Amino acid sequence: LTRLGYARPSIVVGALNPHAGEDGLFGTEDRDVIAAAVAAARSETDARVSGPTGAETAFRRASAGEVDGVVAMFHDQATIASKLLDWGEAVNVTWGLPFVRTSVDHGVAYDAVGRADPAGMEAALRMALALTEGER
Incomplete structure (x- = not known):
């Protein structure tokens, strides 16, 4: 995003599991792996990184202009939202x-x-x- 002119981009990371795993109820990857990666990104870059959060919330925030970018965990998670926002x-x-x-x-x-x-x-x-x- 810095290549696109964002000096200190705000990025939200979408969760892998529904509701970011509900503290392990729906999977532990969000809590055990993705949250650690988000913490590392915060400490190693100037970007404002948050998450993991539910993908629907991540894309709602992006659509509202609250964040500059979304990192999705898999292809269809991102393309559903982006196609709805701007199909063509x-x-x-x-x-x-x-x-x-x-x-x-x-x-x-x-x-x-x-x-x-x-x-x-x-x-x-x-x-x-x-x-x-x-x-x-």
Whole structure:
């Protein structure tokens, strides 16, 4: 997010389990693993990192402008929310790779070959360009 101009981004981390595991009732990963990763991110970066919190709450906060970004635990957790918020131009960004990777959020759309709206691809390319500016 700093590459996109956020000096000290606010990031909420979505939980893996329903209700962030309910203190172990629905799984212990949120309490035992994800919370530790959030604590490490707080101490190792300038980002304001919170969570784990329920994914629906994380994306509601993002939609309301309360946070700059959401880290989702799995693909569909993120794409449901992003498609609801902006179907045509939502962009998927894969972090942690040694290169910039963006894609349209609606998938390959084989059923729309030759007649698809290019807005999603244009948005993905704009995001990739924004993420690589300054690397040249």
